[in-house]
Amino acid sequence: MIALRAPLYRRRIGRIALDTAACFALLALLVVSALAQDAAEKSAPIKLQLNKVETAGEACRITMVIDNKGPGLKSYKVDLFAFDPEGVAQKRVAVELGSLPPKKTTVKIFDFPGIACNKVGRVLLNDVLACDGGDSAREACLERTETDSKAGLPFDR
Numbered sequence: 001m002i003a004l005r006a007p008l009y010r011r012r013i014g015r016i017a018l019d020t021a022a023c024f025a026l027l028a029l030l031v032v033s034a035l036a037q038d039a040a041e042k043s044a045p046i047k048l049q050l051n052k053v054e055t056a057g058e059a060c061r062i063t064m065v066i067d068n069k070g071p072g073l074k075s076y077k078v079d080l081f082a083f084d085p086e087g088v089a090q091k092r093v094a095v096e097l098g099s100l101p102p103k104k105t106t107v108k109i110f111d112f113p114g115i116a117c118n119k120v121g122r123v124l125l126n127d128v129l130a131c132d133g134g135d136s137a138r139e140a141c142l143e144r145t146e147t148d149s150k151a152g153l154p155f156d157r
Contacts, residue, residue, distance in 0.1 A: 044070030046100070046141065048078075049148045050123055050155035051107070059111035060120055063151075064097065070144065072102035073133035078125055078145075082112045085121030094129055123149075125157040 045067075052063035060082070076098030082091040091112045100106060112120065131141030142157075149155035 043140075043144060045146045046070065046076070046144050047146045047148065048097075048125065048155070050151045050153060053117045053120065053151045053153060055117045056111060058116075059113045060115050060117040061109060061111050062123075064095075064108045064110070065105060066097055066100060066108060067105045068100040069103060071133065073098045073100040073131060073141075075130045075132040076100050076141065077128070077130035079127040079129050080112075081124040081126050082115055082120045083122040083124065084119055087121070090119065091115045092126075096130075098130075098132075100133075120153060122154045122156065125155070 047065075047067040047069070049065040049067070050062065051065045054061050054063075066076075075096065077094060077096045080093050080095060081089050082093075084090050091114065093110070093112055095108070095110045097106075097108050125145065125147055128138050128142040128145060131138045145157060147155045147157045
């Protein structure tokens with residue numbers, strides 16, 4: 001009778017070990033999946049769209065659509081240059097576009113003072129001056145930033 005109990009006991013231990021191994025494998029898969037999702041969210045793009053340009057007195061008024069696909073930012077400040085149609089830099093402006101809620105689209109309006117819109121041939125995203133929120137570094141925000149234009153002017157980075 002003792003001989004019969006030993007194989008049954010060993011089978012139970014084997015089953016427990018197999019169940020434990022399966023639980024650890026599932027747990028490892030869940031951890032890797034969560035880490036990959038977190039990394040993907042941190043590298044999600046910030047899309048800047050030059051949506052509209054219009055003359056506002058002595059300035060060129062810019063309407064910018066910001067689509068933040070990633071985590072929220074308390075501050076997102078960019079350095080922009082306006083070039084004339086011949087490619088000569090005309091005006092530089094630093095614009096605070098944040099705070100940017102996570103996974104939200106926002107619209108910001110600002111002016112390039114002292115330059116008429118018909119004198120602007122291109123807008124350049126020169127740099128990201130501030131990117132505060134979460135563990136985002138300024139350089140990482142610049143890498144995440146994508147530009148687009150619906151205003152009839154090129155908008156590059």
